[in-house]
Amino acid sequence: MSAPVIEVRDLRKVYGSGDTAVHALRGLDLTVARGEYLAIMGTSGSGKSTLLNILGCLDAPSSGNYLLDGIDTAEFGEAQLGLLRNRKIGFVFQSFNLIPRTTALANVELPLVYAGVRRKQRRARALAALQMVGLVDRAGHRPNELSGGQQQRVAIARALVTAPAIVLADEPTGNLDTRSSEDVMAILDRLHATGRTVVLITHEDDVAAHAQRVVRVVDGRIATGVAA
């Protein structure tokens, strides 16, 4: 087996302190192989989003190790983590998180702006990403001119425009109807089929069934010994 792309050991995350401290992750271990398709399930409040935010370098753990591509992320500062995230990770949120007052194309181009890609190449790559999710003809539309399913597909185009090795999705179908959910899952399946590591959080069994492996988070740890 190839070296794991994600390796997490004894991960802990505490929000706040003292009497009001919330222990969101309590010594979580997880290994994800390169190219794997993993679903994370668990009840609300069990720590799933906290975990995914750390995996996506959007947040740092309170303690424990997170090795991304064999590199200990604790050695990185804020700016370097931002670079790592931009280069390796595409993130998809339940609530799409598109910028409202700008076009689909501009939303998809944004990560390339941060990456310093020139305008002409930016445009070409953003259009290719929109093509991949079947929305080139909506490139000039703003988010409020698109359906929820279309907005999520734009968000996926934005996540994949940098050609990340890892796609992380936090309940990507949570706000979508059945038909749009199927469209989104078909795209994630394709991303996996073309070699990407996909980690997705979901409440729904039929969504989790797309993954090769399902783990369950219970009270800030991966449940062991039970079928998920």
Ligand SMILES: Nc1ncnc2c1ncn2[C@@H]1O[C@H](COP(=O)(O)OP(=O)(O)O)[C@@H](O)[C@H]1O
């Ligand atoms: N920014 C935050 N500040 C304080 N508590 C938080 C914060 N984010 C999450 N929590 C708490 O951490 C626990 C785990 O939350 P979360 O990771 O969002 O769970 P899940 O995604 O599984 O529903 C919950 O008790 C939640 O209220």
Ligand SMILES: [Mg+2]
């Ligand atoms: Mg969550």
